[in-house]
Amino acid sequence: MADYLVDLCLKYFFRGVLVMLVLAVFIEGLMRLDVWLQGEVLVQHVWQVFLQIFANSGDLDGGRSFMGQLLAATGESLKLGLVAFFLVLAFALPLGLMAGRVAIAPSGWAGLGRWLGRALLLPVMLVKGIPAFALACAVVFSLVYFQHLPVLVLIAKGGVGFADQDAWLAGAWRLLFPASVMALTGIACLAGDVARTLRIGRAASFVAAAEDxxxxxxxxxxxxxxxxxxxEIGSxxxxxxxxxxxxxxxxxxxxxxxxxxxxIRAVAVDKDFVGLLAVGAMSAxxxxxxxxxxxxxxxxxxxKTRSEGGLSLLTTREMATGSELGRKVVAKRWRGLQQVGGVLLLLVGLLWALDLLVDFSADGEAWRWLDADVRDLLSAASGACFLSVMASVFSVAISFVLAGLLSWLGGWRVYGMLAKVHGAVWTVPVLFWLxxxxxxxxxxxxxLLAVLTVVAxxxxxxxxxxxxxxxxxxGWVExxxxSGLTRGQIFMRHLVPALWLRLWSRMLLLLPSMFLMVVAVDFALFEKGAPSVSLRWGGLLGSGYEGVWQDPRLLFFAIMAVWAMAVFFALLARWADVDQEDPLGLDIF
Amino acid sequence: MNEGKLESPVILRMQQLELWRARSVVVRDLSLQLRAGQILALTGEYGAGMSAVAQAAAALAVRRGLRVSGGSIWLDAEDLAALPEKKLRVIRQQQVVYLHRQSIPWLNPLRTVREFLQEAGDWQARGQLEPAAPNMLQNLYQVGLAEPESVLDRLPRDLQPEVLNRVLIAMVLQVGAKLLVIDEMTALLDATVQQQILELLVELKNRRNLAILWVTHQPGLIEAVADEVLVMFEGRVIEQGSLADILAAPKQAYTQALMGCAVRLGEERLRLTEISEADRQTVRDIVT
Incomplete structure (x- = not known):
């Protein structure tokens, strides 16, 4: 155990150093870009200012200095994060176990019969199927909306908006409500992952032997x-x-x-790069x-965790020992329909995005009978779809070329390095980078298209x-x-065609999440008067707060539109037989 | 032995070969010779080092983590033990094919029979964009597929194991290899299909003058196909000779016991022969 602990400390020390390096390079680059765009001259490097802050970190100035603010904010976030984390564990683990148990063998205590078993599985599948962010948004917006109606007396403290810094929730609720919303995100991810892990674990040959x-x-x-x-559950x-x-x-x-x-939002909107570096480092x-x-x-x-040398967020070891490497690529018939289905999928997305399928523009004649607010929302949704579809297509194309190059050039060694940097990048939340x-x-x-494309x-x-x-x-690559094929021949004849099949499923995963990222960035940047995204869905949620929230249809439409888009793409893909991974877990239907 | 083949050119010659895997020796002091149009069977118990010999003969020693620490492996006029991996790859492309028990699961599930054969034929049709289709059909016909057109555009999962084995052998013909190395390829097939595949191999050996190095743990199959037999025990050759000699008058008690383990159709026996520890010890004493 002592050896394990020493290994762990070393591993996290080096990971921390790598994260700091990535952050410093990123923020420095960002600052230089900003200075260049403004036509100014760089006076001081970001790390120099950062070190000055640390040199004066002893003087917290009663919480008024930046360091004081940072520590106070960290303490608050830590409380919120811990409550959310334990809520996730409390709900997601039993739910995931239950879903895994039902999926593996619908007998014993979980032997509720075929349809009852499926009914039990349905909530997990739905939660997993709904993009986690949409779920969190749904709850947040519901809570905000309910303020305006005296339905939930507990939180109806008067008409104070979510943008207001005043506490409209008091006492324990102030911590518990946000934590519950965060936990929903985690529960959605973890319960599904645990169930999936157990299904993979079920397929092991020693389990089959035990069953025999x-x-x-x-x-x-x-x-x-x-x-x-x-x-795997630990991971x-x-x-x-x-x-x-x-x-x-x-x-x-x-x-x-x-x-x-x-x-994070405050320093980002103020373009305080040193603050960004400090807050990014603290969140990491x-x-x-x-x-x-x-x-x-x-x-x-x-x-097993001790003997494997620890769990892993995203490292080469996980790639090497994870169950994924043991999985066979599903043998699917290479049919014309798949190609047609893929193209059709793309076409429908683009048509929708370009307003050609349905004219969702705010002054569209066909929608004149709808309220102006609903028309605005439809128009914004349509625009955000366009952005997300474009960004998805570009990013998948770029990813395919980059990943192919990495595979061609280096295989394991390059991948090992990439995985470490990749792990460091994703230690800091994606919304921070965006x-x-x-x-x-x-x-x-x-x-925004360029930024989203690069991040995706x-x-x-x-x-x-x-x-x-x-x-x-x-085996077939071996x-x-x-048989003596060169690396280039293996790459072109065996690896690329197999990856091409999988690309469409990645696209389906990317589309809804990219869409939500657009909404989140727009929403986050709205209030401080930063130049808002032209697509305006996020902006609409903010600016239309007074008007929009008084009409329940708008609230539910916004949330359902996001989910419907995800389901639409998933079903379309299923019909076209292009999804190999069933990305939204809709096999319940 | 097949007397008529004595004049055929030697395709594979191993001399005093010693192979290591990691820190242990797996084959010592092995010498053998295989001529065109001849089947040499390597037999013995599991762990005797036969697969290592097969992999070395198929120019796969480096890829499979084997180190040649002594001796030579001559394929035609080239010493495989002295060649770099780049040249070994060209040899695997053009001169030798290795088939093993995983060959069928290792077929790319996304490619059709036509694509497998095209790929195999590329080496012979260098400079041409497409290998000649009649050649492809002819090879499929030669391996016993009466309607070759019907399998050309099928994926591996659409075909029976027996057909897939025939397709694999058709790929050997498509490559135009001089040497075919078979490592327990038929072990997972049922007896009837096994028999058909073995008959096909004998036929191709005679018709295409193919040299076949055949590793098997089933002594009963040797009688059906082998011209020569080489018995291995713990990395060493303990007996070598023509099929008739090995069957009629084995020199070692161990060989006799091994051949006694063979299951033969139509033969009534209450139980198979058992290889005793005394037999094994006798062999150890002799070879060391």
Whole structure:
């Protein structure tokens, strides 16, 4: 255990150094870009100012100095984050176990019959299927909306808006409501991941052998499946920590909670680069500390975790030992329909985006009978769809080329390096990167398109690189090597066609999340008078607060529109037989 | 032995070969010779080092983590032990094909039979964009597929294991290889299909003058196809000779016991012969 702890400390020390390096390079680059765009001259490097702050960090000035603000905000966020984290564990683990148990063997205590079992599985699938951010938004907006109606007496403190910093929630509710909303994000992710992990664990040959030996029901599930999946479940818990941090930023804005999330937004909108570096570093530190704690606890309770050298957020070790490498690529018939389906999917998205399918413009004649607010919302949604579809297509194309190049050039070694940098980047919430870049390059359509594309391409490159790596381990690629094919031939004839099939499923995953990112950035930048995105959905949510929230239809339409888009793409993909991963987990239907 | 083949050119010659994997020796002092139009069977118990020999013969020693620490492996006029991986790859493309028990699961699930054969034929049709289609059909016909057109555009999952084995052998013909190395390729097939595939191999050996190095743990199959037999034990060759000699008068008690394990159709026996520890110890004493 002592060796494990020493390894863990070293691992997190180096990871922390890498995160700081990535952050410093990023913020310095951003500052230089801003100075260049403004036509000014750079006076002082960001790290010099950063060091000055640390040199004077002893003087907290009663919380009025930046350091004092940062520490106070960190304390608040820590409280909120911890409550949310334990709420996630309390709900997601039992839910995930239950879903996994039902999916694996609908007998024993979970033997509720086929349809009852499915009914139990449905909430998990739905929660997993709804993009987590949309779910959180739904709850946040519902709570805000309910302020205006005396339905929930508990929180009806009068007509104070979410943008107001005054406490409209008092006492424990002030902590519990935002934490619950954050927890929803985590529960959605973790419960689905645990269920998926258990389904993969069920497929292990030793589980089948045990089943052949007449071991079944709960004994098979807990002793053979769950116990052997602890490492993977631990990794899944680890992965939700950065997600929770991302949710923290958004939820704090909405609830006016004085934590790190509010501070990130404030320094970003003020273009305070040193502040950005400090807050980014602090949020990364919180993520690293939380991950360290999870790994330590998992190492103490699970021998496999100790022997494998610790859990992993996103490292080469995880790639090498994770269950994914053991999975075979699904053999699907390469049919013309798939190509047609893929093209059709793209076409429908683009037509929709370009308002050609339905004229969603605010002054569209066909929608004259609707309220002006609803027409505005439809128009904004349509525009945001256009942006997200364009960004998805570009980013997937860029990711494919980049991941292919990495695979071609370096294979394992390059991938190992990439995975470490990738892990460092995603230790800081994605919304942080987006917001920081957006305030510098502006939030015009093309600027936001470029930013979203780059961020999504970073994410996509990581995912596709991993898939290139998985393919490298397929037997048929080894067979091609045996038969004497060159690396280039193997790449073009075997790896690229297989990856091409998977691309469409990545696109389906990217579309809804990109759409939500647009809304989030627009929403976040609205209030401080930053140049708002022309698409205006996020802006509309902010500016139309007084008007929009008085009409319940608008609230539910906004949320359902997001979810409907995700479901629409998933069903279309299923019809066209292009989804191999069933990205939204809709197999319940 | 097939007397007529004595004059055929030697395709594979191993001399005093010693192979290491990591820190342990897996094959010692092995010498063998395989001529065109001949089937040499390597047999023994699991762990005797036969697969290592097969992989070395198929120019795969480096890829499979084997180190040649002594001796030579001559394929035609080239010493595989002395060649770099780049040249070994060209040899695998043009001269030798390695088929093993995982060959069928290792077929790319996204490619059709036509694409497999095109790929295999590329080396012979260098400079041409497409290999000649009649050649492809002819090869499929030669391996016993009566309607080759019907399988050309099928994926592996659409075809029976027996057909897939025939397709694999058609790929050997498409490559135009001189040497075919088979490592337990038929082990997972049922007895009838196994018999058909073995008959096909014998037919191709005779018709295409193919040299076949065949690794098997089933002594009963040797009688059906082998011209020569080489018995291995713990990385060493303990007996070598023509099929008739090995069957009629094995020199070692171990070989006799091993051949006694063979299951033969139509033969009534209450139980198979058992290889005793005494037999093993005798062999150890002799070879060390």
């Amino acid at each position: 030996g007449a071991i079944h029901g709960d004994r098979l599930f807990f002793i053979y499946v769950v116990k052997n999946s602890l490492w 899944a818990i680890l992965r939700i920590v950065p997600y929770l941090m991302g949710a923290l930023i958004l939820v704090e804005w909405v609830f006016g909670y004085p934590g790190l999330g509010s501070l 530190l919180l993520v690293l500390l939380a991950c360290f704690a999870v790994e330590w606890v998992m190492g103490a309770v699970d021998k 917001l920081a870049v957006s305030v510098v390059v502006g939030t015009s359509f093309w600027a 391409a970073l994410l996509g490159t990581g995912v596709l690189s991993r898939w290139f790596l998985v393919l490298e381990f397929q 067979a091609a090597r045996i």
